[in-house]
Amino acid sequence: MKNKFAKTQLSEKVKNTKFAKQILKGETNMIKKVAIITNGGDCPGLNAVIRAIVKTAETHGVECYGYIEGYKGLLENNYIKLESNGSASGLLHRGGTVIGASNSTNLFNYPVEENGEKVYKDMSYKAVENVKEAGFDCIFTLGGDGTQKSARDFTLRGLNIIGVPKTIDNDVAHSEITFGYNTAVSVATEALDRLHSTAESHHRIMTLEVMGRYAGWIALESAIAGGADAAIIPEIPYDIDKIVEKINKRKEEGKKFSIIVVSEGAKPKDGDITVKKTLDDGKGLDNIRLGGIGEKLARDLEELTGMVARNTTLGYVQRGGTPTAFDRVLSTKYGTKAMELALEGKFNTLVTLKNGKLDSVPLEDVVGNNKEIGARSGGTESTSIKRVTMDDDLVKVARNLDICLGD
Numbered sequence: 001m002k003n004k005f006a007k008t009q010l011s012e013k014v015k016n017t018k019f020a021k022q023i024l025k026g027e028t029n030m031i032k033k034v035a036i037i038t039n040g041g042d043c044p045g046l047n048a049v050i051r052a053i054v055k056t057a058e059t060h061g062v063e064c065y066g067y068i069e070g071y072k073g074l075l076e077n078n079y080i081k082l083e084s085n086g087s088a089s090g091l092l093h094r095g096g097t098v099i100g101a102s103n104s105t106n107l108f109n110y111p112v113e114e115n116g117e118k119v120y121k122d123m124s125y126k127a128v129e130n131v132k133e134a135g136f137d138c139i140f141t142l143g144g145d146g147t148q149k150s151a152r153d154f155t156l157r158g159l160n161i162i163g164v165p166k167t168i169d170n171d172v173a174h175s176e177i178t179f180g181y182n183t184a185v186s187v188a189t190e191a192l193d194r195l196h197s198t199a200e201s202h203h204r205i206m207t208l209e210v211m212g213r214y215a216g217w218i219a220l221e222s223a224i225a226g227g228a229d230a231a232i233i234p235e236i237p238y239d240i241d242k243i244v245e246k247i248n249k250r251k252e253e254g255k256k257f258s259i260i261v262v263s264e265g266a267k268p269k270d271g272d273i274t275v276k277k278t279l280d281d282g283k284g285l286d287n288i289r290l291g292g293i294g295e296k297l298a299r300d301l302e303e304l305t306g307m308v309a310r311n312t313t314l315g316y317v318q319r320g321g322t323p324t325a326f327d328r329v330l331s332t333k334y335g336t337k338a339m340e341l342a343l344e345g346k347f348n349t350l351v352t353l354k355n356g357k358l359d360s361v362p363l364e365d366v367v368g369n370n371k372e373i374g375a376r377s378g379g380t381e382s383t384s385i386k387r388v389t390m391d392d393d394l395v396k397v398a399r400n401l402d403i404c405l406g407d
């Protein structure tokens, strides 16, 4: 059916675009108002995605808003107008997110106080009501697996959603690469370069603990980029003797130092992950905070090799600050594609890259078997996080280079 409002709404600038023609022919939705949410941990490239969505929206005569502090903003009905010559100006190179993020906000299982006690309630209906009242035709959810799990759950409550895969960990299912990952790998690689010279000067073992709760992408790729001797990842529970063997072999070859990169989620083959803190209620999206495996590995290696070992935990520098050129371009591609999908009415999808080309998949596929509304995400057996597989090129490259993977 022809869209009778469309002609008057289209500005001169967009009258001849592909979407304008589709709208005039009634082949697509005429969306007017959209909003962005940045949820979960922050990540380099979030602002670049926001900028790209806003600019593409403006090109097509669509108003763009940003919810403040992720899903919390939906509940609190807290949003601001985003304009390329206003609040969304100067964003391309900026780290963090100008609209704020909230971690572990699951509105389907949200802590509220009742009679002085903390109880968990499904607050999603209130959030949906807020979105409908505000008149948003589509919500863009910029986030990792937890965020996209909630996004899919909101689609079942009737919202139009398009997800954009964010996380430095690069572990969102069905997405070839998440924005922020390249920056994190670059930071880890620079750290490895710096550790090399001090390790060599002091004849030490250096362990570098990087992020990656369930997937070892950052550790593996930075180990290759930074010339590390071992990469210990969650997907391969490690045998300490194999790492010792590698260090001793290097010693025999006259190399008196060794560099080991380890993911925070790595564990020994006969042990468990190293937990820094268990969050008291245990009911958040991710109820454990990891950390400490780098220290543990350094201690164990010192004992077993007789060499001096030191650990560096890279922490939040991996996800703070300015995105690399690669991430700026990737974020911009993702942002423009997300808005294109909205203009085409292809809701309830996640923007992806497939064989290097922009594409999309249903959010339903992204949550895998974790179908239950409001269920926890992250590290449950049913979540479909993208882990390193043993036939991945990076694994083959590492093995060919004799980088020890702890097995």
Ligand code: F6P
Pocket: 041, 042, 103, 167, 168, 169, 211, 212, 213, 264, 290, 319
């Ligand atoms: O962004 C993902 C991640 O970097 C994980 O690797 C890490 O465990 C987590 O965020 C920590 O984030 P926060 O302390 O903000 O919960």
